[in-house]
Amino acid sequence: MNPKESSHFAENGFKILASVLSAEKCEVIANELSSIYEREKQLVRGKIGGIRNLLRQSSKVFELASSPELKNILKEQLGEPAFPVRALFFDKTPEANWRVPWHQDLTIAVEKKMEVVGFSAWSIKDDILHVQPPRKILECMATIRIHLDDSDLNNGALKIIPRSHLCGKLNSSEIADWTKQTAFICEISKGSALLMRPLLLHSSSPAKSPSHRRVLHIEYATQDLPAGLKWFDAQ
Numbered sequence: 001m002n003p004k005e006s007s008h009f010a011e012n013g014f015k016i017l018a019s020v021l022s023a024e025k026c027e028v029i030a031n032e033l034s035s036i037y038e039r040e041k042q043l044v045r046g047k048i049g050g051i052r053n054l055l056r057q058s059s060k061v062f063e064l065a066s067s068p069e070l071k072n073i074l075k076e077q078l079g080e081p082a083f084p085v086r087a088l089f090f091d092k093t094p095e096a097n098w099r100v101p102w103h104q105d106l107t108i109a110v111e112k113k114m115e116v117v118g119f120s121a122w123s124i125k126d127d128i129l130h131v132q133p134p135r136k137i138l139e140c141m142a143t144i145r146i147h148l149d150d151s152d153l154n155n156g157a158l159k160i161i162p163r164s165h166l167c168g169k170l171n172s173s174e175i176a177d178w179t180k181q182t183a184f185i186c187e188i189s190k191g192s193a194l195l196m197r198p199l200l201l202h203s204s205s206p207a208k209s210p211s212h213r214r215v216l217h218i219e220y221a222t223q224d225l226p227a228g229l230k231w232f233d234a235q
Contacts, residue, residue: 013165109232
């Protein structure tokens with residue numbers, strides 16, 4: 001491991017990883033996820049920006065998320081083994097092309113509700129329980145966003161604020177202060193990926209030229225949850 005690379009990730013809260021998947025593998029994954037996406041749209045009979053719970057819905061996603069290649073990347077950057085706990089799929093198309101405001105990823109999916117100190121703001125998303133865990137849980141997590149298409153400013157590339165993950169959970173006033181800084185635009189080629197911390201502030205604008213901007217978003221944890229709580233999708 002290159003110490004400078006792991007230091008970059010720790011300090012800035014993100015790292016761009018080149019050529020994580022081949023173009024052929026991207027097409028295989030994208031075709032399966034696009035099929036699931038279209039099926040979900042038919043079920044809700046409306047516009048959707050993505051799909052959840054893919055570790056259970058897609059064997060290809062589960063195999064990729066659990067692969068030695070991705071786990072080795074996580075171990076190098078985090079310094080300890082990590083395991084996948086949730087996978088989502090996002091796409092920006094002419095029919096689903098909205099602005100995502102500045103935010104942190106504060107919720108996790110769990111098997112059942114239990115009253116545990118520090119866990120709050122319970123909610124249900126797509127029939128699955130979600131909760132906001134304590135800061136220390138989120139600080140031990142990381143996300144790999146694998147780009148199944150080229151992503152640039154024209155099709156709604158993700159924008160991030162480097163180092164914003166270092167200050168824990170931010171309120172609206174703190175977010176406003178952080179976002180006065182110049183954002184970094186994550187222009188990433190097909191098959192490459194963005195490794196990021198959940199607490200890193202991020203957003204995206206509507207695509208100027210709407211086309212597919214398919215992203216497989218996989219969240220990893222390095223520890224079990226306390227007091228009997230269990231990750232919904234941990235295997």
